[in-house]
Amino acid sequence: MNDLNIYNLSLLSDLLQPRKILALLIGIFVLYLISYFIKKIAQKLHHKLPNRKIIIFQISTIIEFCINIFGGIFLFYVVLKPPKELILAFVGSAAVAIGLSIKDLVASFISGLTIIIDPPFQVGDRITFNDIYGEIINIGLRSVKVKTLDKDIVTIPNSNFMNNAVVCGNPGNMDIVVVCNFYVNLDTDLNQVKDVLRQTVLTSKYTYLGKPIDIIIDQMWHDHILCLHIKLRAYTIDAKYEKEFQSDIITRGTKYLSEDGIQTPADNIYSQST
Numbered sequence: 430m431n432d433l434n435i436y437n438l439s440l441l442s443d444l445l446q447p448r449k450i451l452a453l454l455i456g457i458f459v460l461y462l463i464s465y466f467i468k469k470i471a472q473k474l475h476h477k478l479p480n481r482k483i484i485i486f487q488i489s490t491i492i493e494f495c496i497n498i499f500g501g502i503f504l505f506y507v508v509l510k511p512p513k514e515l516i517l518a519f520v521g522s523a524a525v526a527i528g529l530s531i532k533d534l535v536a537s538f539i540s541g542l543t544i545i546i547d548p549p550f551q552v553g554d555r556i557t558f559n560d561i562y563g564e565i566i567n568i569g570l571r572s573v574k575v576k577t578l579d580k581d582i583v584t585i586p587n588s589n590f591m592n593n594a595v596v597c598g599n600p601g602n603m604d605i606v607v608v609c610n611f612y613v614n615l616d617t618d619l620n621q622v623k624d625v626l627r628q629t630v631l632t633s634k635y636t637y638l639g640k641p642i643d644i645i646i647d648q649m650w651h652d653h654i655l656c657l658h659i660k661l662r663a664y665t666i667d668a669k670y671e672k673e674f675q676s677d678i679i680t681r682g683t684k685y686l687s688e689d690g691i692q693t694p695a696d697n698i699y700s701q702s703t
Contacts, residue, residue: 449508449509449510452508453504453508453509456500456503456504456508457504460496460497460500460501460504463496463500464493464496464497467489467492467493467496468489468493470489471485471486471488471489479603479667480603482553482603486551486552486553487551487552489552490545490552490567490568491545493569494541494545494569494570497570498570538570538571538587539588540586540587540588540590540591541568541569541570541571541572541587543587543591544568544573544587544590545568548568549590549595549597550565550595550597550600551565551568551600551601552565552566552567552568553565553603553668554597554598554599554600554601554668555597555598555599555605555668555671556575556595556596556597556598557595557596557598558575558585558589558590558593558595558596559593561575561577561583561585562577562578563575563576563577563578563581563583564576564668564669566582569587570587571586571587572584572585572586572587573585573587573590578671578672598668599668603666603667603668604637604639604640604664604665604666604667604668605664605665605668605671606640606662606663606664607662607663607664607665607671607674607675607678608660608661608662608675609660609661609663609675609678609679609682610658610659610660610661611626611658611659611661611679611682611683611686611693612651612656612657612658612659612693612694613656613657613659613686613691613692613693614656614657614691614692614693614694615648615655615656615657617657617691617692618691619646619657621689621691622659622686622691623644625682625685625686625689625691626644626659626661626678626682626686627642627644628685629678629681629682629685630642630661630663630678632681633674633677633678633681634677635665635666635670635673635674635677636663636664636665636666636674637664637665637666639664640664642661642662642663643660643661643662643663644659644660644661644662645659645660645662646658646659646660647660651694652694652695654694656693656694661678661682663678
């Protein structure tokens with residue numbers, strides 16, 4: 430074994446001293462605790478200031494990102510104190526292997542930086558990505574976590590967002606548009622239908638009145654019957670009430686339409702069967 434190899438081994442043994450490894454593990458644990466407490470503080474602030482949910486989670490995400498980046502660099506140079514010669518020797522021999530093994534991780538990391546700098550969405554937004562729909566609950570260095578309407582947590586690598594379309598339903602806003610569909614007979618009084626559905630929306634406790642209520646009408650086949658399709662678009666006060674708002678409008682809207690004698694294609698099918 431030549432002198433150069435002996436020298437490199439001595440540098441490596443100095444770098445991997447038990448006290449340095451222990452200090453590094455403690456430092457990583459401290460970074461984890463800091464990130465954990467930042468998330469908890471953000472959650473408490475969200476409950477106290479629900480109208481500031483978007484900005485609270487956005488700021489907390491940026492803080493976590495900076496702590497992980499600069500904290501990791503600090504631990505590497507201050508705790509391990511790697512000599513320049515060892516860094517050059519290690520990088521020269523392992524660059525290809527590391528590059529191949531972590532290319533996806535690096536791609537996700539760079540994508541995470543892009544999402545932070547030029548965000549297509551923010552924490553708290555509702556997105557549709559491929560067949561996934563839900564609320565952004567975390568934007569990390571490697572991945573984005575989405576909570577679906579079924580309360581499942583889906584982890585999506587950041588690199589997936591770079592070359593695929595993502596639909597954001599409420600960019601930077603708490604309110605979100607909700608669509609409800611109704612079907613009525615062709616001879617229905619449309620002004621009456623509009624009045625009933627508009628009053629249904631206005632009397633819902635989930636309605637956000639700061640944005641318009643849209644009612645769009647067209648003809649379509651439903652249950653093999655040509656009928657009028659009523660598409661109702663209204664906003665709920667908070668995206669978390671999306672399904673509650675939709676259920677409330679459909680339940681009460683259907684009830685009020687029936688009470689006013691407005692028939693649906695289903696009524697025709699029932700009449701024909703009897």
